[in-house]
Amino acid sequence: MPRIQTTVVGSYPVPDWLAALPSEQALADATRVVIGIQEQAGIDLVCDGELYRFDVNHPETNGMIEYFVRPMDGITQRFSFDELIAYRSSSGMKFRTRPPGTVVGPIGSGALDLPLACARARALASKPFKFTVTGPHMLAKTLIDRHYGTLPDLANAIADALAEQVRHCEAEVVQLDEANLPGHPDEWEWAAAAINRVLDAVPGKGAVHLCFGNYGGQSVQKGTWDRLMRYLNALHADHVVMEVAHRPPEELAAFRELKPEIGFGLGVVDIKANEVESPESIARAIERAEKTLGAGRVKYVHPDCGFWMLKRPIADAKIRAMPKGRDLYERAGA
Numbered sequence: 001m002p003r004i005q006t007t008v009v010g011s012y013p014v015p016d017w018l019a020a021l022p023s024e025q026a027l028a029d030a031t032r033v034v035i036g037i038q039e040q041a042g043i044d045l046v047c048d049g050e051l052y053r054f055d056v057n058h059p060e061t062n063g064m065i066e067y068f069v070r071p072m073d074g075i076t077q078r079f080s081f082d083e084l085i086a087y088r089s090s091s092g093m094k095f096r097t098r099p100p101g102t103v104v105g106p107i108g109s110g111a112l113d114l115p116l117a118c119a120r121a122r123a124l125a126s127k128p129f130k131f132t133v134t135g136p137h138m139l140a141k142t143l144i145d146r147h148y149g150t151l152p153d154l155a156n157a158i159a160d161a162l163a164e165q166v167r168h169c170e171a172e173v174v175q176l177d178e179a180n181l182p183g184h185p186d187e188w189e190w191a192a193a194a195i196n197r198v199l200d201a202v203p204g205k206g207a208v209h210l211c212f213g214n215y216g217g218q219s220v221q222k223g224t225w226d227r228l229m230r231y232l233n234a235l236h237a238d239h240v241v242m243e244v245a246h247r248p249p250e251e252l253a254a255f256r257e258l259k260p261e262i263g264f265g266l267g268v269v270d271i272k273a274n275e276v277e278s279p280e281s282i283a284r285a286i287e288r289a290e291k292t293l294g295a296g297r298v299k300y301v302h303p304d305c306g307f308w309m310l311k312r313p314i315a316d317a318k319i320r321a322m323p324k325g326r327d328l329y330e331r332a333g334a
Contacts, residue, residue, distance in 0.1 A: 002330060004286065004298055005044040006322045007265075009209055009241060010132040010177065011064075011306030012049030013315055019056065027052055032124045037316055039127050042323035045173060047130045048121035050306065064134045064177065065100045065142050072161055073108035074147065075101040083144050102144040107157040115168040128172040133162060135178040135208070136198065137191040142180075152190035159194040163201035175207040175241060179305075181231065182212050182223045188231035199236040207265070208235055211243035211305045226254040232262065239263030243304040245270040245277075245285065252292050263299030264289075268325065269318045271305050276317040282325025283332065301326055 018030040034049035055063030069075050079087075079102045087099050118131040140155035148154040166174050176198055181191050199206040210228065225247070232240055244252060244267035258264060268285045269277055282301065289298050301322055307315035 001044060002326065003296070004326050004330065005300050006326055007043060007045035007130060007173075007241075007300050007302045008038060008047050008319065009211075009303050009306050010047050010050050010175070011308035012047075012051065013308055013310055013312045014051060014054050015312070018051065019054075028120065028124070031121055035121070035125050038319060039125070041316075041320045042327075043127070043319065044323075045128050045130050045300070046125050047132060048117075048124075050132060050308070052117050052121075054308075065139065068112065068134050068162075069101050069139055069143060069158075071109075071111040071113075072158075073110040074103055074105040074157075075107065075110075075143070076104050077101050079144050087144060096142065099144050100142055103147045103154060105147055107154075107161050109161050109164050112161070112165060114162075114165040115170075118169040118171055122171055130173040130175055130207070131166075131169050131171040132175045132177055132209075133166060133198070135176040135191075136162060136194040137178050137187065138180040140194075141184075151187070152194070155190060155194035156197065159197035162198045166198060167201040167203065169203070171204055173205045173207050173238070174202045175209055177209045179211050179213045182210055182225075182228060185223060185227035185231070188228065188234075192231050192234040196234070196236045205238035206236065207239050207241055208232075208237045209241040209265075209305075212247075213305075224254070225251050226257075229254060229257045233257070233259045235262065237262060239265055239299050241265035241267075241300065241302055243267045244289075245304050246272050249288075252289060255293055258293075260297075264293065264297050265300035265302055266298045267304035268301045269303040269322060271303050271307060271310060271318075274310070274314055276314060277321050277325070279321055279324035279328050282321060283329035286326065286329040287332075 012034045015030050018026050030051050031048050035046050038046040053063035053067035055066055122129045136155045136159040139158050140151055145154050176195055242265055266289050268282045
């Protein structure tokens with residue numbers, strides 16, 4: 001295995017033929033295609049493309065919310081008109097028009113079955129496999145709460161339900177995704193406590209992905225990475241997977257404060273741009289990061305976020321560029 005491993009963050013553009021006629025068999029076939037594209041490109045740690053959770057009715061989050069909370073016990077899809085108006089006016093929910101649910105009782109796993117989704121995809125991979133899960137902070141922030149009373153309590157309850165699930169997910173890496181926290185860094189302490197409940201249950205390596213969101217090539221959250229360093233250093237994670245390619249170059253220096261025992265994942269592909277990065281530009285990005293953070297500090301290179309909003313040929317070309325760029329950098333330093 002190379003010193004710097006290549007991976008993807010999670011999502012992949014839904015094939016037209018799967019969207020046109022979805023079925024269990026079509027989903028399995030599409031997942032096989034997505035994993036095959038990554039393996040043929042030389043990606044070291046592959047992912048399933050998150051096709052099983054695709055939701056055409058929620059393009060703003062691609063099913064990364066509804067898939068997890070709707071099957072859970074204690075959550076209903078009913079809410080009052082006053083709650084709907086209040087929800088839309090919330091500063092943190094501008095990327096949604098309706099809540100995914102209302103918490104009316106104790107949260108439990110319900111009919112959620114992440115181990116099955118994980119096992120089905122992992123069986124199609126011949127390389128190490130990563131399974132992705134939306135984190136408890138983001139899930140808690142999207143719900144209307146009539147039961148717990150505080151966001152930290154709600155997030156902890158969601159975390160316990162997710163922990164029960166991921167404990168049975170047999171993957172080399174389980175990655176938790178948090179796309180809301182970068183815009184709300186003041187919530188870091190309770191967000192870290194909740195996500196660590198899940199990370200502690202991961203049987204393999206636990207990872208955390210943070211980004212500023214993506215909808216139609218636009219960032220959803222505003223902020224800077226230096227305000228999240230206390231959160232990152234509090235994580236019980238093997239590594240973090242960070243949006244860097246689309247961020248200002250000077251922000252990279254903030255990660256000098258990341259604890260050395262936490263591996264650093266460097267975003268080298270901008271998923272908010274259609275232009276395909278050259279292997280040379282990816283090699284230069286790795287070189288700059290290691291000069292800034294220290295030799296050997298970069299453990300993974302990957303896209304800034306998921307690919308699902310890009311056209312498939314563009315996503316595939318960006319996937320192919322990452323191993324080539326990594327190899328170019330490592331050959332230059334050999």
